[in-house]
Amino acid sequence: MNTRKIKIVKTPKVVFALCMLILLGSAGCNNILDDVENLGQYPPDKVWGSEVLANAYLTDLYASTLPSWPVNSGVYVDECGPGVITTDFITSQNGTFKYWPYSTIRRINILFQEIENGTLEDDVRNTIKGQAYFLRAWHYFKMVSYYGGVPIIKEPQDLDVDLMVGRNTTAECFDFIIEDLDAAYQLLPSRFKNENFGRIDKAAVLAFKGRVLLHKASPQFNPSNPYDNSYWQEAYAANKTAKDELNNWGYRLADTYDAIFKEEQNDEVIMATVYVNPGKTNGRQEHGVRPLSESKNSTGLDQPIWSFVEAYPMVDGKKPGESANYSYDVQTYWQNRDPRFYATIAYNGALFELGAQAERRQYTTFDLVPSTLANVDDIFGEKQTFGRTGFYCRKGLEEELPATEVETNSTDWVEIRYAEVLLNFAEAANETNKSDEAIAVLKLIRKRAGIEEGADGMYGLSADMAREELRDAILAERRIEFAFEGKRFDDLRRTRRWHLLDGTRKYGLEAFVKDEYVDAEGNLTKTDLMPEDFTYTVREVINNIPEMVVPESYYFYPLRLSDLEKNPNLEQNAAWGGTFNPEL
Template sequence: MKSYIKNLCLSLVAVVILGGCSEDLLDVKNLSVYNPEDVWNDPTLANAYLVDLYASTFSGWPLNDGNNADESVGILGEGQVQTTNNAFKLWPYSQIRKINVLLSEIDNGQLGNEEKMQIKGQAYFMRAYHYFRTVVYHGGVPIIEEPQLLTDDLLVPRNTTKECFDFILEDLDAAIAGLPDRFTGNDLGRIDKGAALAFKGRVLLYMASPQFNPSNPYDNAYWQEAYQANLEARQFLEAQGYGLMENYNDIWMQSGNREVILANIYENPVKVNGRREDCVRPLSQSRNCTGGDQPIWDFVSKFPMKDGYMPGESPNYEYNLQRFWENRDPRFYDIVVYNGAIYELGGNPDRRQYTDTQVADINDGFRPGSDGRSGFYTRKGIQVELPVAQVDLNDVDWVEIRFAEVLFNLAEAANEVGRPDEAFEILKLIRQRAKIEAGTDGNYGLATGMNRDQLRDALYQEKFIEFAFEGKRFWDLRRARRLHTQINGMKKYGLVAVLKEGLDPVSGADFLPEDFDYEVTELFSTGQTEMYTPETYYFFPIHQDEIEKNPNLEQNMGWDNGTFDPTLD
């Protein structure tokens, strides 16, 4: 009975995002018509209100985010981003209002001081999180610190981008001051001091970035602030026992492990399918959905060999397109499912995944002109033991911040402030954990003596692999102002597999990857065939509806004769 009550309570108030629940929560009143005298005098009601904020702040795994970059299938085409549609728009003021209600009223209640501080600390973080994401989309937006009436419009002008960053950092400092060092156990998933420090490092990395400083992208003073913040975050987190997991795949398969700094917790059967496994699997092993997060050849080809050198450059391992899967970076096999590879879906340890249309299930194959297929699938975050009937019960946690990101953020800032040796050592740590061979020089295939630009490129390349399908690539290219130079005009390619002549496709034989011939082919031959990512995409427009509701809002420069400069220049 208790487990049923717990599951019912989790469903009612979304407490699974925090991991724990009390039976008292069954007695909560309707929080949409709450009485402040009740909520801020009762720890159960106060935490229920807080949980509702979590549910409207954090989401699950990003799906198909890589379609907007050079990671997965899909074309970001001309005309997809407009001032009058919802593409790449963010305006979370209803969520911010709820946070402002908490921050303005909680001190009037009778909760204990420590509990108030912890709840306020989490709320400050979430307000900073919403503002930060909105600034990344649009640049400076109106700063609202007090709860407005639900009937009010935001009849206020935009604050500058610098004012918004300062406000975000103030909120994060307030969060850091009020939060405990680390939440564990039933509180796993709550925002703690380590999460706030790590997120502050992310914020300052963006503040220093070329996206916000186009006229002085790498020598502005914000880089030093980013370096100090990420160094502090790393040192604090390591003191709390955080670090890189020994095995890359365990980051997702072991909930609450040492690499996880902040996660959205999933628990079957109460809160499931944050990974959208039903849409990532091949259709033969799924239901009514497929094609999500399919790697393209451009991404697959970027994996180094297992000695860390790029394909065709390794002194130890030959590379041949017809045996492209051999001797690659071990992360390759944790991320990429290729034709003939073992893919243990349904708990079948011997199951092979085929993409040759002669051999594969009719729904899994890839051939030229079959838009939406690439010849690859991904296994990242997939619970291969789930049968088809339970494919939507995936409960792999979404890791919003992990320790490897803190290391990359620190390395990137270190390189820009004249500390290349620190950045290089972090790259070595990442490759060591990946189990790339160290080599006789102990450099894991990394070139020595790289200059600032080369080391910067190496960091972006390594992060591309390390964070595949975690929703980083598009935003990193945008932050670095590389969209218009690396992605604009790009065509996307897949890999066609064809069973070798003389082999019988209907024999039922267990064909190996080397039993096929391979050809790189363009994915899209009709309609929009090239990526469209012009320089105006470094700051997306505010929706025209918001401009019309609030005459004090300026549109961004580059959109509908806008006059607002969203940069820090």
């Protein structure tokens, strides 16, 4: 094995199969590592006495933990179509929103138990342990955000023994998560870069801790006292520390909104799942996000719905219809919008230069079929029989890829970026009566977005917002800033705002070529059609898709029935027929 491959094994960029070959000693692999005598057996003293093997074990834990691109997650909220949440979408019998990663937690606990008996150098051992503490905290936080309190397991159980313990309280679980994150912080370097980029460091720990404590303080866990509980001060302190320390370590907002995903390892990226070509590609599933005319095998993912398109401010930061500087009309909806709109939304007639096709425009209308300007699978309107909205998402795409190579997209998934740290801080600041600090963050985010400052220097914001108004403004900013990054669902859930979805339906925008560009025989007289060469009608995405129904019980999901049957010591959540209270 050459030096380059050894470096890959020691970082999260490793291909999962290579890890398993190292760890399990598959037949015919005697040349994988020159200094390994017998790949068929790896007793603990062998694994925990070798930096390469110990890091390979850790890499396998990364592969079982790190999230990937949240493709089509917006169908569960007011972001994309055509799917909806309805009654019985989540049950204790199905696998929807179920997460029970105790097999991975067992392997993390094995690491903690065995590494102390190994012969690794202290700095190597501590760095591995620090990352493992974070990974365990990650799994527990996801479970707690789903269910509330779950069993806390700190030591590995025997392979032939089921998990036969009861649930800890939600408060105990939050304490345990913070305990693991604090332990991780003590053992890790401030910031990993270059060949170690993608590994968990102090920066990721602090940013994630701020996210965890924001959830702990939230209305989801404190419905009887949602915004005046003592946890908000804790969340403020953690997010301020994260903001200040990350700033000291060189983190900042990327120069442009576009650069966040286009310029990998930029200074806004705090925690990322790394994709490389060849070896680990298509995390973005670009083949499904693109229109089929410029892709293969799939289409229809992450298609923005009309209400989301309308949510973007005007370029002066005011809501559509409320700007004194820029008029708004459905027939010219794309004009003078927040620059993040153009970085995220591909609309009818817009430049969408996929496959490096200069001046290529995207069309989504039946009027152009069978014209070469559009493909029947890319359209939206009355005649469609499948989910289209009239829009496409362009965030995270490698637009220069030809259709034949669309599945080689290797854009990293950025799970935590500096903008989230800032907005988490702003939210906690507002709830602890520090509105000036919260507004300063919103102005910074909008300035980077390219929104006009305005004569008052407020970037379209009101200077005298009350606490409730500023709360709404922060959540509205998060909706735009983190479009198609999987955060809208969590934001509505943790703030107990399902009522914004309940009873809603999903709409798209249908385009029709204006009469002056069609001759008496129905042929187009103009081929370079622009967005203004169409008229637009708001239309329901698919008429037989029901309206959204989001019960109160969905704020905490039910434990899966099969897990309850295996372990009689588990209690089901109270809203699902049990006795366990998942709230704080």
